[in-house]
Amino acid sequence: MRVLCAFPEAMPSSNSRPPACLAPVALFLALLFHLSFSSQVGDRRPLPVDRAPGLKEKTLILLDVSTKNPVRTVNENFLSLQLDPSIIHDGWLDFLSSKRLVTLARGLSPAFLRFGGKRTDFLQFQNLRNPAKSRGGPGPDYYLKNYEDDIVRSDVALDKQKGCKIAQHPDVMLELQREKAAQMHLVLLKEQFSNTYSNLILTEPNNYRTMHGRAVNGSQLGKDYIQLKSLLQPIRIYSRASLYGPNIGRPRKNVIALLDGFMKVAGSTVDAVTWQHCYIDGRVVKVMDFLKTRLLDTLSDQIRKIQKVVNTYTPGKKIWLEGVVTTSAGGTNNLSDSYAAGFLWLNTLGMLANQGIDVVIRHSFFDHGYNHLVDQNFNPLPDYWLSLLYKRLIGPKVLAVHVAGLQRKPRPGRVIRDKLRIYAHCTNHHNHNYVRGSITLFIINLHRSRKKIKLAGTLRDKLVHQYLLQPYGQEGLKSKSVQLNGQPLVMVDDGTLPELKPRPLRPGRTLVIPPVTMGFYVVKNVNALACRYR
Numbered sequence: 111m112r113v114l115c116a117f118p119e120a121m122p123s124s125n126s127r128p129p130a131c132l133a134p135v136a137l138f139l140a141l142l143f144h145l146s147f148s149s150q151v152g153d154r155r156p157l158p159v160d161r162a163p164g165l166k167e168k169t170l171i172l173l174d175v176s177t178k179n180p181v182r183t184v185n186e187n188f189l190s191l192q193l194d195p196s197i198i199h200d201g202w203l204d205f206l207s208s209k210r211l212v213t214l215a216r217g218l219s220p221a222f223l224r225f226g227g228k229r230t231d232f233l234q235f236q237n238l239r240n241p242a243k244s245r246g247g248p249g250p251d252y253y254l255k256n257y258e259d260d261i262v263r264s265d266v267a268l269d270k271q272k273g274c275k276i277a278q279h280p281d282v283m284l285e286l287q288r289e290k291a292a293q294m295h296l297v298l299l300k301e302q303f304s305n306t307y308s309n310l311i312l313t314e315p316n317n318y319r320t321m322h323g324r325a326v327n328g329s330q331l332g333k334d335y336i337q338l339k340s341l342l343q344p345i346r347i348y349s350r351a352s353l354y355g356p357n358i359g360r361p362r363k364n365v366i367a368l369l370d371g372f373m374k375v376a377g378s379t380v381d382a383v384t385w386q387h388c389y390i391d392g393r394v395v396k397v398m399d400f401l402k403t404r405l406l407d408t409l410s411d412q413i414r415k416i417q418k419v420v421n422t423y424t425p426g427k428k429i430w431l432e433g434v435v436t437t438s439a440g441g442t443n444n445l446s447d448s449y450a451a452g453f454l455w456l457n458t459l460g461m462l463a464n465q466g467i468d469v470v471i472r473h474s475f476f477d478h479g480y481n482h483l484v485d486q487n488f489n490p491l492p493d494y495w496l497s498l499l500y501k502r503l504i505g506p507k508v509l510a511v512h513v514a515g516l517q518r519k520p521r522p523g524r525v526i527r528d529k530l531r532i533y534a535h536c537t538n539h540h541n542h543n544y545v546r547g548s549i550t551l552f553i554i555n556l557h558r559s560r561k562k563i564k565l566a567g568t569l570r571d572k573l574v575h576q577y578l579l580q581p582y583g584q585e586g587l588k589s590k591s592v593q594l595n596g597q598p599l600v601m602v603d604d605g606t607l608p609e610l611k612p613r614p615l616r617p618g619r620t621l622v623i624p625p626v627t628m629g630f631y632v633v634k635n636v637n638a639l640a641c642r643y644r
């Protein structure tokens with residue numbers, strides 16, 4: 111919808127009207143000049159001044175959602191998590207029982223948990239009661255020595271009496287964790303740059319040549335999966351185990367060839383086809399890189415390539431993005447863990463669900479580089495809060511969005527990439543604050559100006575709850591803290607998650623999306639047919 115405002119009609123010649131009519135027109139022009147000049151030297155707020163035809167018009171975006179049928183339905187565990195095997199180096203696995211970490215993980219349930227990553231190729235299993243004592247080294251085991259068992263086991267035993275297997279680690283353990291994280295980061299960097307790995311840990315099959323000096327083609331990998339399936343079936347506890355693969359990397363030419371060979375041989379053997387995605391390969395990253403629409407759209411092209419191969423051999427087979435990171439090499443400090451990286455993450459969630467990807471696994475939940483959701487001090491980062499809001503508000507049913515006035519007229523040979531991205535789902539039916547039939551929008555505004563959205567059709571005149579997420583602090587887009595509707599988000603002193611309070615917007619009010627922000631908007635009581643039933 112475009113709101114056109116214009117000056118009065120052009121003044122006719124002096125012969126057609128008496129000269130006395132010139133006075134009001136002159137007064138109008140003088141007043142207009144005064145107002146325009148004041149707006150330039152004053153507070154620079156836009157004034158409601160009429161615009162002449164031909165001048166750039168402001169656009170009010172009309173938004174409606176199809177409510178009869180969902181366009182997609184994804185897995186209930188759509189947003190899932192990954193832990194990197196580096197956490198078990200030097201016995202660091204004990205810290206996963208931290209009450210604070212368990213609380214953060216529980217907030218993102220239900221979810222699949224993938225334990226894997228590059229170092230799984232060098233992971234060795236030992237059938238020892240306490241393998242930590244057989245290693246030693248500069249990690250927590252070295253420092254804690256004989257105190258480890260006393261601290262951890264006594265806490266677990268105490269909590270077992272209360273019916274809970276959560277360890278309450280003292281502050282000294284947290285200090286050791288910070289030291290361990292710094293040491294482990296240096297080890298990972300050294301191994302990556304030297305391309306030499308110590309035995310600690312499954313890679314992408316198409317990366318074997320780089321890391322092992324050997325290549326595995328798709329057909330051979332498919333035969334290996336079939337053999338693995340046959341080995342699992344006679345074992346009772348694994349007879350119904352799901353099998354996923356081949357977990358390829360970016361679908362370039364050689365990778366597509368590998369996937370093609372794999373699907374031809376073992377497409378019916380796996381329960382879902384998996385691949386991984388990294389947005390930025392380079393180590394030099396700027397904050398504005400995370401706002402580039404061209405970067406956000408790279409994922410869409412990869413999805414189509416994967417789907418084309420999969421549907422050739424096994425139409426309708428589920429596809430999982432089994433590992434997604436913003437930047438390679440463990441991420442970039444003060445960027446991959448900042449508010450700015452959230453634009454990539456939230457757009458990833460919207461795009462994947464909209465294009466029918468069943469599950470996305472975030473790499474990593476904790477303690478791996480700077481792409482994680484929780485830092486080394488057990489503090490939730492901006493992407494964690496985004497994920498928490500997503501889990502609380504977004505259901506698995508994807509709805510079609512209809513907008514008017516969003517884009518300019520396309521020009522031949524020119525691609526118009528949306529800096530305003532709008533996705534719609536049925537509201538999570540597990541959220542008892544909203545009745546079934548409600549709809550949740552999540553919106554990304556990459557423009558440097560605010561955008562106004564008017565809800566139309568079935569959404570018109572409905573009460574809306576706003577969950578606007580903005581950076582908190584002086585760092586701006588580089589901030590590692592966020593605020594929800596103006597209030598900073600931090601864990602409560604007792605170690606629990608804070609209440610996520612919405613800001614109610616009166617029915618019929620235009621949604622004003624601030625520049626370079628993202629947020630969720632629950633439209634209540636829509637009574638959407640697609641959302642009334644599971």
